[in-house]
Amino acid sequence: MSFDFDIVLRTLPAMLQGLVLTVEIAVWGFVVAVVLGLLVAVLGLARYRTPRWIASAWLALMRGVPLLVFMYWVYYGLPQLTGATIGSFAAAVVALGLTGSAYMGEVFRAGLLAVDPGQQEAADALGLPRSTAFWRVVLPQAARFMVAPSVNVFVGLLKGATIVSVIGVADMLYIAKKVSVQTFTPFELYTTAGLILVVITVAVALLGFVVERRLDRGRVRHA
Amino acid sequence: MTANTPGDDVLVRLRGIRKAFGANVVLDGVDLDVRAGEVLVLLGPSGSGKSTLLRTVNMLTPPDAGTVEFDGEVLVPPASRWPWAYRRQSARLARHRREMGMVFQHFNVFPHMSVLRNITLALRSAQGLSKADAEAVALERLRAVSLAEKASAYPDSLSGGQKQRLAIARALALAPKLMLFDEATSALDPELVKGVLDEMRALAGSGMTMIVVTHEIQFAKEVADRVVFMEHGRIVEEGPAAQFDEPREQRTREFLRALSS
Numbered sequence: 057m058s059f060d061f062d063i064v065l066r067t068l069p070a071m072l073q074g075l076v077l078t079v080e081i082a083v084w085g086f087v088v089a090v091v092l093g094l095l096v097a098v099l100g101l102a103r104y105r106t107p108r109w110i111a112s113a114w115l116a117l118m119r120g121v122p123l124l125v126f127m128y129w130v131y132y133g134l135p136q137l138t139g140a141t142i143g144s145f146a147a148a149v150v151a152l153g154l155t156g157s158a159y160m161g162e163v164f165r166a167g168l169l170a171v172d173p174g175q176q177e178a179a180d181a182l183g184l185p186r187s188t189a190f191w192r193v194v195l196p197q198a199a200r201f202m203v204a205p206s207v208n209v210f211v212g213l214l215k216g217a218t219i220v221s222v223i224g225v226a227d228m229l230y231i232a233k234k235v236s237v238q239t240f241t242p243f244e245l246y247t248t249a250g251l252i253l254v255v256i257t258v259a260v261a262l263l264g265f266v267v268e269r270r271l272d273r274g275r276v277r278h279a
Numbered sequence: 280m281t282a283n284t285p286g287d288d289v290l291v292r293l294r295g296i297r298k299a300f301g302a303n304v305v306l307d308g309v310d311l312d313v314r315a316g317e318v319l320v321l322l323g324p325s326g327s328g329k330s331t332l333l334r335t336v337n338m339l340t341p342p343d344a345g346t347v348e349f350d351g352e353v354l355v356p357p358a359s360r361w362p363w364a365y366r367r368q369s370a371r372l373a374r375h376r377r378e379m380g381m382v383f384q385h386f387n388v389f390p391h392m393s394v395l396r397n398i399t400l401a402l403r404s405a406q407g408l409s410k411a412d413a414e415a416v417a418l419e420r421l422r423a424v425s426l427a428e429k430a431s432a433y434p435d436s437l438s439g440g441q442k443q444r445l446a447i448a449r450a451l452a453l454a455p456k457l458m459l460f461d462e463a464t465s466a467l468d469p470e471l472v473k474g475v476l477d478e479m480r481a482l483a484g485s486g487m488t489m490i491v492v493t494h495e496i497q498f499a500k501e502v503a504d505r506v507v508f509m510e511h512g513r514i515v516e517e518g519p520a521a522q523f524d525e526p527r528e529q530r531t532r533e534f535l536r537a538l539s540s
Contacts, residue, residue: 104360177339178387178446182453183377186369188404196391271391273433 063241064248067231071245074228075252081148081225082217086210088153093160100165111161118158123216127151131223148220156213163205167198200271207264211257218253228252290315290457290488295345296335298328298512305331306342307512315456318489320499320520323509324534329492332509333459336490337379338372349375350456377405380450384462386442388434394421394445395430398452406453420448424478440471447478458482460491496538500524508534 100111121129131147142150171194179189221230232245291313298306305328313319321329334340335347341356348354354375357368389397398417402408408416421427424444426437434442443463450458460479464472476498483489483502493499499506500520507517508531516528526532 103365104362172387174383174385174387175389178381178383178389180339180373181337181376181379181381181383181459182401182449183373183375183405184401185373185404186366188400192400192404193389273391 060239060241060244063235063239064244067235067245068248070231070235071228071249071252074226074231077145077225078217078220078227078229079214079256081145081152081220081227082210082214084149085152085156085213085217088149089156089160089209089213090206092153092157094164096157096161097164097168100161101168115158115161118155121155123151123155124219124222126155127219127223144220144224147223148217148225152213152216155216156209159209159212160206163202163209164198166205167200167202168194170201171197196271200268203264203268203271207261210260214253214256214260218249288315289313289348290317290350291336291490292348293332293335293345294348296332296342296347297344298331298335298340298342305512306335308345309509309512309514311507311514313457313488313490315488316486317504318483318487318491318502320503320506321490321492321509322494322496322499322506322523322534323515327509328512329509330461333461333490333492336457336459337376337381339381350378373405377401377453378455379457379459380447380453380455381459382443382446382450382461382463384465386434386439386446386466388442388445388449390434393431393433394426394437397434397445398449401449402452416452417448420452421445423451424448438471439467440474443467443471443475444478447475447482451482457488457490460489460493462492462494464493464495494538496523496535510534 096111096114099107100115102108102111127148130151131142131144134147135141175193175197176189179193184193218227218229220227221233228249232249236242236245289312291311293309293311296306296309296311297304305326307328309328309332311332321333323329331340335342336349338347338354338356341358346353352375354372355368357365357372359365359368389400392400395414395417398420399408399410399413402413402416403410418427418430421430424447426441426444426448429437429441429445434445437445447463463479464475467475472495476495479489479491480498480502491499491503500523503520505517506520506523508515508523508526508528510530516522516526516531518527523531523535526535
């Protein structure tokens with residue numbers, strides 16, 4: 057058996073087009089996950105019991121339901137409940153974003169807890185408004201601890217975004233599957249798809265590294 | 280609702296302060312007055328409650344019982360279960376805290392901000408100064424602690440002594456009526472202690488009201504108007520600094536002997 061490069065080259069443009077969709081879904085899902093995740097983290101660290109309870113329940117639910125099931129539920133289930141239909145792209149973003157919000161919530165929470173409590177105390181002692189203490193003192197320092205785990209969450213969402221063909225998004229894997237069935241070249245096309253995703257995750261990891269260096273501005277690096 | 284009457288110049292009034300962490304009673308009913316302009320030094324073995332007492336003054340550690348009065352007003356730690364009331368309480372406490380500077384053992388400068396921004400942050404966000412005004416005040420404060428040329432540097436490039444002087448400048452920038460020092464020199468290398476003590480000495484000389492927790496006994500004798508010796512969460516002995524050359528209490532003598540040996 058030989059590796060059919062020809063079919064790879066001929067299918068690649070269509071696959072890359074599909075890849076754009078996959079990446080778009082993952083990026084939008086990540087944006088939703090970051091915004092909601094910050095909210096989940098703040099609720100989880102609240103003084104009051106009720107918001108903390110809501111955050112734990114959200115975490116249990118979103119971490120517990122498999123992404124595939126959740127995607128089906130948003131795409132097929134929600135319209136039955138509400139009567140309004142939802143596009144497959146939007147459904148994928150919603151499913152990824154809400155699932156990701158649980159993971160990002162934990163990333164934010166762990167990051168916020170990793171900041172030296174003396175920083176909050178110094179802000180308190182200076183009489184800084186609570187919002188200033190959070191946005192200007194604690195969160196920027198927590199960000200340093202959040203980059204690496206955030207990259208993990210994003211990569212997880214990107215991989216999750218490769219199953220969106222189940223709700224009819226013509227993404228990269230959808231193209232690979234369609235063409236490979238017609239031409240009997242699953243090995244070539246799935247290898248290609250896998251390698252493309254590896255390249256992207258490596259690129260994202262490098263981006264995370266650059267962001268970390270940027271956040272280290274002013275910090276003395278030890279060895 | 281000021282309780283200040285003419286002739287009554289008490290700036291801080293602590294009454295019946297109690298604090299326990301779990302079963303560990305750290306403050307066991309402390310009464311203490313600090314007059315305006317007074318330099319008060321708190322001495323005592325570790326675990327005696329002196330740092331905790333200092334932290335109750337600005338409510339970083341709210342007491343379980345007792346009252347803290349600052350400048351004639353009773354301080355209330357934010358405790359309401361209603362968010363809007365909690366916000367109002369913490370805004371009121373923040374207003375009082377801006378009138379009390381605090382210097383920590385581990386400096387607690389903001390490592391992600393330049394030296395200058397460490398100082399301008401509170402001036403701008405809490406006192407509402409413009410950028411230019413805040414920077415003018417900050418630079419003046421930095422000059423006073425010989426750090427003006429470090430204005431754009433980040434704290435990690437400073438020595439421990441410089442960080443602590445920055446922390447002092449940061450606290451003083453808000454023009455507080457009271458300064459709290461929590462073992463401000465304990466984390467410093469020996470050769471850097473003097474620079475920080477010099478700043479504190481100058482501040483005491485300028486008439487600032489200060490409560491100082493320290494183990495620097497010579498410094499205490501030199502600048503303190505009054506020394507308070509604590510043990511087991513209680514005040515054992517208090518009096519003018521000279522009294523501690525010949526302490527009345529056996530326990531105080533033992534402690535001072537252990538310090539000088």
